[in-house]
Amino acid sequence: MHITKLWVVFLLGLVIPMATQARQTLAVGVYDYPPFYQTHMGEADGVIPDVLHLLNQAQSEVEFVLYATTARRRYKDFQDGKFDLLLFENRQWGWQDYPVHASETLFSGGEVWVTMAASDRHQSYFKQLQGKTLVGVLGYHYGFADLDADPHRLHQHFGMQLVDSQDKVMELLLQERADMGLVAYSFINRYLHQHPELKPRLLISDTFDQQYQHGALLREDATITIEWLNSLFSRLKDNGQLRALWHQHHLLQAPESKSP
Incomplete structure (x- = not known):
């Protein structure tokens, strides 16, 4: 009996570290684009860091982390595999020939x-x-x-x-x-x-x-699927957390209809 207990403790010692390491990381490219992302006193600030916080709270499979780039350098950094996801981006902004999937619309801008x-x-x-x-x-x-x-x-x-x-x-x-x-x-x-x-x-x-539709662009061979990501966004929309974030960052004052 004593030996059995020792084996249980030993096996738990193996399983628990594996469980804690099971959450994989996924890098999200960000560049200076207030109010969606900027740095203040060396700290990341804006809508995107707050969205990542919500995404990380909503599930336990993936840890979304920031990867800082620049508006111009983001294409090369993506090609070099530095990150797999962009938020509040649009395929028409130079991404037409890149292997990315576009998510559902998050915000109209x-x-x-x-x-x-x-x-x-x-x-x-x-x-x-x-x-x-x-x-x-x-x-x-x-x-x-x-x-x-x-x-x-x-x-x-x-x-x-x-x-x-x-x-x-x-x-x-x-x-x-x-x-x-x-x-x-x-x-x-x-x-x-x-x-x-x-x-x-x-x-x-x-x-x-x-005018454009803001969404996410996800690398085609990323470790998550665009369907999984869309389901997370839908959950955050349905429970009102995204809309509360838009209000928090003063994004909703724009008229609903403006013609270019």
């Missing part, structure tokens, strides 16, 4: 033009791009340029200045070093929530440069 308010500036100001100094983010895809993110062509054909963040776009506009800038509507919603004093100083286009 779009980009708008922003300029400094002036007594003689109205919505018609945004209809003419020629002759204006434009600013956007390096690696982002914009509708007016047919989603071409090549920095040389954007500068050559549109005279567009490219910076490394949407915050920098706003900084250049506020310093009047650019005439018009493009930012995500979700970004400007949160930006004005954080800086309400700036609202009277800005004019925002009432149409989108582009």
